[in-house]
Amino acid sequence: MHEAREDAIVAVVNRLLAEKGFEAMTLDEVAAEVGIAKASLYKHFPSKEDLAAAAMVRLMDRARAFLDTLDTRQPPLKLLKEVARWTMQVQLAGEMPSLPSENSSLRAALTTNKPYVDGLMDVSDRLGAWITAAQADGSLNPALPPIAVLYTLYARACDPVLGFIKGSGLYTDEQIVDMVMTTCFDGLKKR
Amino acid sequence: MHEAREDAIVAVVNRLLAEKGFEAMTLDEVAAEVGIAKASLYKHFPSKEDLAAAAMVRLMDRARAFLDTLDTRQPPLKLLKEVARWTMQVQLAGEMPSLPSENSSLRAALTTNKPYVDGLMDVSDRLGAWITAAQADGSLNPALPPIAVLYTLYARACDPVLGFIKGSGLYTDEQIVDMVMTTCFDGLKKR
């Protein structure tokens, strides 16, 4: 009962973080959408930053659950592509929380949040292993530092291009994802 | 004298927009950095949104000035690459204002700001011509809609990957730009 309520809160926070970002999201709004009073939020989470951090932890848990569904016997490049596709689908579904770039109170709160850091580390380690494997088997550009590849994949998860193209109203979600997948893995230049 | 003061204001706004974004930027801070009182800002610009819009117009003017320096007899792909490189250098220099993704008062103000919209249109038209030319000469992937290429280039201008890699402290600005240029035009896959 208690956990179900908290899950409902975090789900609303997750969606509002995706829609408007951390600063534009107000606790009045969160409380109204959950259907409880603002003061009640503070019985579950000590601050706005902790609320957002809980949403990020939830995202990391979802990511790890998705990684668990993948057949690791597949080629590493295919695994990385499936991950990239999943993150784009999450974003197009309006469920990808967007973090402030820098100098934010949320950034500081996240770096000291062990469940979040642990989850991020786990995901990064798993992706990092696939990246080096894909570079070793010749499918991924070996001239790129693995960390650059990792950050590029993370950045595609919140790439504004998806929203831009969707805003044009010319393409379906599936077409949009295919385009960005192409630009990400094949590049803009002709192959 | 009057214009010089306004230029100083807009330059400060431009940098603060790059550092912290629109919502986190306060007018107290702008006024303090310019060295005038907050009320004086309103003698030059009627609102915070107009202040930010002026910074975006300034960015568009800078972009158009850069486009004017390019030798248009070069291959279109080379022109597009130089533009992408320029935007990344602007971002690494801390001079690329970052806009809110959606549902912001600034978005609405920008769409009704004629100088900004005109500048953006001009830049988009010029880049669009080079994109279709590069697709025609076989250097750019012709399967991608030109608008997707255009948006991808715009997105690279504010790509968080640059800041991520810079934060690792492992690479120079030039190396970072080269990496992102590679991922953007050549893709993650090996060629």
Next chain:
DNA sequence: GTCTATAGACCGATAGAC
């Protein structure tokens, strides 16, 4: 045009009754 001072609105967080 510049300043000081403040209005008016909003937000995060808390008090205290139930």
Next chain:
DNA sequence: GTCTATCGGTCTATAGAC
């Protein structure tokens, strides 16, 4: 735990003297 009510602070924007 939930609520109503409110505090304390910050923000944009303005009033009014000089």
